[in-house]
Amino acid sequence: MYKRCQMKKKHTKNRHHNSTKKITSVDxxxxxxxxxxxxxxxxxxGNELTEETKKKVLKAAMELKYRPNAIARSLTSQNTNIVxxxxxxxxxxxxxxxxxxxxxxxxxxxxQTLLFSVEKxxxxxxxxxxxxxxxxxxxxxxxxxxxxxxxxxxxxxxxPVILFNRYATGTNVSxxxxxxxKGGRDVADYLLDRGYTQLAYIGGNPKSSTNIDRxxxxxxxxxxxxxxxxxxxxxxxxxxxxxRIAKExxxxxxxxxxxxxxxxxxxxxxxxxxxxxxxxxxxxEIAIVGFDDxxxxxxxxxxxxxxxxxxxxxTEFAIDLLESKIKKMxxxxxxxxxxxxxxxxxxx
Amino acid sequence: MYKRCQMKKKHTKNRHHNSTKKITSVDxxxxxxxxxxxxxxxxxxGNELTEETKKKVLKAAMELKYRPNAIARSLTSQNTNIVxxxxxxxxxxxxxxxxxxxxxxxxxxxxQTLLFSVEKxxxxxxxxxxxxxxxxxxxxxxxxxxxxxxxxxxxxxxxPVILFNRYATGTNVSxxxxxxxKGGRDVADYLLDRGYTQLAYIGGNPKSSTNIDRxxxxxxxxxxxxxxxxxxxxxxxxxxxxxRIAKExxxxxxxxxxxxxxxxxxxxxxxxxxxxxxxxxxxxEIAIVGFDDxxxxxxxxxxxxxxxxxxxxxTEFAIDLLESKIKKMxxxxxxxxxxxxxxxxxxx
DNA sequence: TTGAAAGCGATACCAT
DNA sequence: ATGGTATCGCTTTCAA
Numbered sequence: 001m002y003k004r005c006q007m008k009k010k011h012t013k014n015r016h017h018n019s020t021k022k023i024t025s026v027d028x029x030x031x032x033x034x035x036x037x038x039x040x041x042x043x044x045x046g047n048e049l050t051e052e053t054k055k056k057v058l059k060a061a062m063e064l065k066y067r068p069n070a071i072a073r074s075l076t077s078q079n080t081n082i083v084x085x086x087x088x089x090x091x092x093x094x095x096x097x098x099x100x101x102x103x104x105x106x107x108x109x110x111x112q113t114l115l116f117s118v119e120k121x122x123x124x125x126x127x128x129x130x131x132x133x134x135x136x137x138x139x140x141x142x143x144x145x146x147x148x149x150x151x152x153x154x155x156x157x158x159x160p161v162i163l164f165n166r167y168a169t170g171t172n173v174s175x176x177x178x179x180x181x182k183g184g185r186d187v188a189d190y191l192l193d194r195g196y197t198q199l200a201y202i203g204g205n206p207k208s209s210t211n212i213d214r215x216x217x218x219x220x221x222x223x224x225x226x227x228x229x230x231x232x233x234x235x236x237x238x239x240x241x242x243x244r245i246a247k248e249x250x251x252x253x254x255x256x257x258x259x260x261x262x263x264x265x266x267x268x269x270x271x272x273x274x275x276x277x278x279x280x281x282x283x284x285e286i287a288i289v290g291f292d293d294x295x296x297x298x299x300x301x302x303x304x305x306x307x308x309x310x311x312x313x314x315t316e317f318a319i320d321l322l323e324s325k326i327k328k329m330x331x332x333x334x335x336x337x338x339x340x341x342x343x344x345x346x347x348x
Numbered sequence: 349m350y351k352r353c354q355m356k357k358k359h360t361k362n363r364h365h366n367s368t369k370k371i372t373s374v375d376x377x378x379x380x381x382x383x384x385x386x387x388x389x390x391x392x393x394g395n396e397l398t399e400e401t402k403k404k405v406l407k408a409a410m411e412l413k414y415r416p417n418a419i420a421r422s423l424t425s426q427n428t429n430i431v432x433x434x435x436x437x438x439x440x441x442x443x444x445x446x447x448x449x450x451x452x453x454x455x456x457x458x459x460q461t462l463l464f465s466v467e468k469x470x471x472x473x474x475x476x477x478x479x480x481x482x483x484x485x486x487x488x489x490x491x492x493x494x495x496x497x498x499x500x501x502x503x504x505x506x507x508p509v510i511l512f513n514r515y516a517t518g519t520n521v522s523x524x525x526x527x528x529x530k531g532g533r534d535v536a537d538y539l540l541d542r543g544y545t546q547l548a549y550i551g552g553n554p555k556s557s558t559n560i561d562r563x564x565x566x567x568x569x570x571x572x573x574x575x576x577x578x579x580x581x582x583x584x585x586x587x588x589x590x591x592r593i594a595k596e597x598x599x600x601x602x603x604x605x606x607x608x609x610x611x612x613x614x615x616x617x618x619x620x621x622x623x624x625x626x627x628x629x630x631x632x633e634i635a636i637v638g639f640d641d642x643x644x645x646x647x648x649x650x651x652x653x654x655x656x657x658x659x660x661x662x663t664e665f666a667i668d669l670l671e672s673k674i675k676k677m678x679x680x681x682x683x684x685x686x687x688x689x690x691x692x693x694x695x696x
Numbered sequence: 697t698t699g700a701a702a703g704c705g706a707t708a709c710c711a712t
Numbered sequence: 713a714t715g716g717t718a719t720c721g722c723t724t725t726c727a728a
Contacts, residue, residue: 050713
């Protein structure tokens, strides 16, 4: 079937009022005396072309300061080399470290990170909608749960999603997590072994899977060993929250011997409250245990006993998993749990 | 001039082995019974079309779960709505807060953040080269200086660049900074007014403009008031560095009355060294002043006297500036300095 | 107001 | 190994 013949006209006026001329592969081709396809080949990998032509092209490109347009490439090649990362708390120590790890590792694979921040109370689906418009090759979601409708949409559109430090039951989304239940149990064992009997738990967001599991493991193990008396408070993952709750507990006359906090940052708050509000010594008068092992936990001022999350291995694994999903090598959904490691320091 | 008539063939085999069909504006157009252009218009703003047709299109889009392809849009519209952010130390408190501010504010303007991490010792030009391939609308560079060649290339390609918390002399790149010289001077005045006479300075990266200026202002003002005796050490912007240098100073028998540290994180290190290595009380036996006012500075354990950088205003301004450069409303290069504010706390 | 068609700047197929 | 061209999914003239 033949298409009607078309008359081609040149654009007459410059639509974009740009004073600087954009260099494209056509310009390079002209200068190098080759076809545009050849220029494209010279910049790809594993393409058949003479060393000589390649050199010729690269020289011309250099002269013109040509840089291939990744946007145009993405349109045809159907992959952007961009990974979207959605975070709700990007400025907290644990997550900023996580983000840094992801970014650096992805960069080494030639991939870029498109960052999205979910503010408290904002709808994550709306943000995901924007992420998907950019046709990211894959998506990492931390500290937020994805709705099952959205998960389905991602699957439809063919964008692999990985939850990091979270998991969602009922969706077909893979997740990479620390074994929070096990971490909670380990803390329980450690504390009971040290002879503590009056225990408290200060949690973060009570609806997050991390919080639920850390508490679950902790409480389960306590009960298995005959301790059912656990003081539990939840609020959010922050220093202020830890500070306030610890202060409240003590003011209410419920000072425990030891507090297990759902994250290090909460633990630091609790420790400071004990010290500065009541002048209590750690660990003699009140012991504190955290979770994450952020850098500050190892500072001598805090010397926080905590469960270390193997962030580097976790991010490494998450990226590998994402890559294999992008290449469709792996379609099954999995939940990968990494064991946390109890780091014994001075606070308990 | 007429082009030769071409025979158009349909692709026979699916190049990309995708099982899921991609929904495009053509599909929506077909379902809605309108042209593809109309679909495009329905998703743009300020386009002329009937409410009725628009509704029809959106309904069809909804049904098909259509989402416009931002990559394709970028290719034609010549803007990506992506801002590149280059950071060397994204996981430190100050920069992670900065990054968060940028991301959230840009998101509110409908723009995305493409994040690049510069590892120590890595070549920033190579990274910038990648950034530019994505044709970001603008570029924010923090904690790294841009080479003048690269700055020129950015200008050539038409990508506005803003340095944040840095400036580079000799390039035509705009910069948004805290007034570090003034900050240094203010600290000098404050400390002299409090009667300190033995002073030390612990710096970060000695080649960074922040470090140079903070020291410069500090030293200048000391000299103006007749103090020329300042102990100076530089290393890098980190807790460990602050800790180590403070320890060295004291071990060498050069314990000053007060140390001005080039950043809060260095200050916290110095404070901890004094406390845990030598059991010195702050501020009685050794006073410490920082710079930045990160969250931890306000924690009672540290209660760090410091110069507060107005991050929110600075990021706000940087984004406004970038926007106006993107819209070509503003072409002149400027260095905008924000005054820091001395926050008096317990450490000095 | 709407439709038709020309790009945007690459990639990848096909033919030479 | 190289060139020609259809195509990716939009935006934006231009014509009707």
